[in-house]
Amino acid sequence: xxxxxxxxxxxxxxxxxxxxxxxxxxxxxxxxxxxxxxxxxxxxxxxxxxxxxxxxxxxxxxxxxxxxxxxxxxxxxxxxxxxxxxxxxx
Amino acid sequence: xxxxxxxxxxxxxxxxxxxxxxxxxxxxxxxxxxxxxxxxxxxxxxxxxxxxxxxxxxxxxxxxxxxxxxxxxxxxxxxxxxxxxxxxxx
Numbered sequence: 001x002x003x004x005x006x007x008x009x010x011x012x013x014x015x016x017x018x019x020x021x022x023x024x025x026x027x028x029x030x031x032x033x034x035x036x037x038x039x040x041x042x043x044x045x046x047x048x049x050x051x052x053x054x055x056x057x058x059x060x061x062x063x064x065x066x067x068x069x070x071x072x073x074x075x076x077x078x079x080x081x082x083x084x085x086x087x088x089x090x
Numbered sequence: 091x092x093x094x095x096x097x098x099x100x101x102x103x104x105x106x107x108x109x110x111x112x113x114x115x116x117x118x119x120x121x122x123x124x125x126x127x128x129x130x131x132x133x134x135x136x137x138x139x140x141x142x143x144x145x146x147x148x149x150x151x152x153x154x155x156x157x158x159x160x161x162x163x164x165x166x167x168x169x170x171x172x173x174x175x176x177x178x179x180x
Contacts, residue, residue: 037131038128038131039131040130040131040134041127041128041129041130041131041171044130044155044171044172044173045171047155048155048156048157048169048171052157060155063153063154063155064153065134065137065138065150065153065175066138067138067142079138081131081134081135081138082134083134085155
């Protein structure tokens, strides 16, 4: 089952915009954009493009910022910030 | 008067963390971190460091994402995403 989650990474912006549009047009009522580190600004770009240009009926439901503890290649713990943006059909 | 706004740009992360700490220790009850474009992820880093490490009593009050219309060096309109994160003393 589609959980409505899109992980935003380093692909071109429009890939994520189209993935979001596809989920909404498949009848999913809520799409969550998740991103970490430098991809955070791309997730914001996706959300803004969707709600202001592509699908103006879509609403911004929730934004959360997070910290994840990861282990780097040298075995050290590092903290990486993340964002979760929930878009919803009204 | 200090309006409690910090514009997060390309300086080292700790500059903004210390600027935020300074505002709270000067008695300002709310600090708003504003960033555009690639600096958005740095603003999230600042907010997460402040509330999870440096000043655990500080709460995340509001997050907003925005679009600003700017004009580039060739006179073309471009849209730039931004974020506003409001941190508050309880």
